[in-house]
Amino acid sequence: xxxxxxxxxxxxxxxxxxxxxxxxxxxxxxxxxxxxxxxxxxxxxxxxxxxxxxxxxxxxxxxxxxxxxxxxxxxxxxxxxxxxxxxxxxxxxxxxxxxxxxxxxxxxxxxxxxxxxxxxx
Numbered sequence: 071x072x073x074x075x076x077x078x079x080x081x082x083x084x085x086x087x088x089x090x091x092x093x094x095x096x097x098x099x100x101x102x103x104x105x106x107x108x109x110x111x112x113x114x115x116x117x118x119x120x121x122x123x124x125x126x127x128x129x130x131x132x133x134x135x136x137x138x139x140x141x142x143x144x145x146x147x148x149x150x151x152x153x154x155x156x157x158x159x160x161x162x163x164x165x166x167x168x169x170x171x172x173x174x175x176x177x178x179x180x181x182x183x184x185x186x187x188x189x190x191x
Contacts, residue, residue, distance in 0.1 A: 099136050101149040107133055108153060111168060116159040127172035134174045140190040147178070147186035154182060 099107075107129035114122040122130075137146040154160050166179045178189050 098142050098145045099133070099149075101152060104133065104146065104149040105153045105156070108150070112157055114168065115157060115161060115164055117161055117164065122168060122171055126168075127174075130169060130172040130174045134169075134176060143178075143190040144186050147184065147189065151182065151184065151186065 108126070110123050110125035110129060113119045114126060133146060137143045154165075162181055169176045178184075
């Protein structure tokens with residue numbers, strides 16, 4: 071039974087992408103990556119667009135899938151609070167609507183005064 075080179079390449083590509091996905095989701099996302107994922111949301115959060123862009127919602131979905139454990143969620147929350155400080159025009163009422171507009175289910179609304187360390191215990 072001969073295996074073509076194309077089949078072999080496809081197999082290894084699939085195997086590597088599965089390994090990469092596991093590695094990415096097995097550890098907390100660094101804060102600079104969190105900032106990169108939500109940067110497409112800046113226009114919506116500042117009130118310059120009426121709906122979030124598709125890239126914004128894609129980032130929200132990935133962040134939601136990444137924060138699995140309470141520890142992950144605390145880390146993500148602290149990152150988001152820190153990132154929000156770099157967006158001086160964030161309208162937090164719009165930020166509260168963002169998950170539902172993107173079809174992402176979260177149980178906590180992140181606010182500047184929130185205590186991330188106790189919210190996810």
